[in-house]
């Protein structure tokens with residue numbers, strides 16, 4: 001059975017890094033506001049680190065198999081956080097780093113790329 | 123900060139709960155400001171959120187509870203089910219972001235979600251591209267954060283037992299293979315590792331070698347000395363002071379926050395734990 005919601009999945013995943021001040025507050029707020037203002041579809045999680053510590057299955061759900069722009073922090077950290085939760089990131093996943101890159105650069109990358117279409121299984 | 127009561131929950135015990143801000147077929151788009159406030163408020167409360175726009179929809183969601191918020195133009199049932207997915211539709215046309223979050227809180231009810239911010243997610247993450255499975259981290263950590271998997275590989279098993287803001291084990295890893303994603307500086311935060319970083323980390327291990335090849339052995343020796351010296355004088359306060367001085371010196375070189383010392387086991391417990399960890403490491407290495 002499919003729900004009326006099953007059409008195409010967004011493949012942008014934003015990490016809000018909620019529980020520590022390692023990502024500059026201004027950067028994450030500007031990126032989030034940029035995504036919501038642009039009116040694009042995306043997924044957002046409060047804190048990937050916390051999901052990894054819990055081995056939360058949502059990590060596997062949110063990355064899936066298709067290409068994904070994952071907006072978080074250092075790619076090496078993100079890769080091994082997912083691994084620790086039992087989820088291997090595919091080659092299709094590009095990690096954008098809010099600790100080093102400007103909101104403008106991140107938003108240009110994310111919003112400038114057409115989002116691929118992926119069927120959902122729910 | 124206190125550790126989560128989840129005690130290193132495995133996936134099977136995690137409740138899947140997600141909120142969809144729905145602006146596709148059968149609903150009107152929200153104003154950009156309203157959408158922004160709503161998503162920010164939900165994230166701040168610890169909810170995973172999906173913004174669903176025309177031509178796009180949810181990422182895979184195979185089980186759990188899904189709350190769909192929107193300004194619906196078509197009648198929606200309050201509750202629906204899709205196999206193992208329980209769906210709740212709620213119209214937020216007349217609600218502020220804070221009120222909409224309250225609605226979601228109500229639907230979450232007694233479901234065992236982590237209380238947002240109850241625990242700073244601070245724990246080591248191993249970069250297996252670099253790790254040589256030498257087991258130094260297992261021998262070093264006093265809090266049982268590390269363990270050995272069935273196939274004899276080092277792994278981080280008890281994340282919530284890690285001491286917040288203590289990156290000490292990353293300093294004893296000779297391969298710079300231990301990350302703390304929420305650490306301030308590279309390469310421990312996951313930044314690219316340069317040749318200088320590797321040299322610097324190796325030097326840090328040499329610091330421990332200077333202390334006698336094993337930091338905890340050094341601690342024990344130091345403590346034993348102070349004990350024998352002061353036992354005669356029955357001056358336990360001075361023995362404690364001596365031990366604390368030793369720990370503070372180590373703390374500085376390994377960047378261990380003072381709070382960790384406050385929760386350190388007694389010297390006898392340290393001895394037992396260090397011996398147990400060393401035995402586990404030796405067994406894992408011997409079996410390979």
Ligand code: SF4
Pocket residue numbers: 015016017018022023046047048049050072073074077078081303304
């Ligand atoms: S993955 Fe990076 S950005 Fe996300 S919560 Fe962890 S440290 Fe913060």
Ligand code: SF4
Pocket residue numbers: 248252253254255256257258259260276294295296297298299300
């Ligand atoms: S100390 Fe470093 S290299 Fe050795 S087992 Fe631990 S993570 Fe791996």
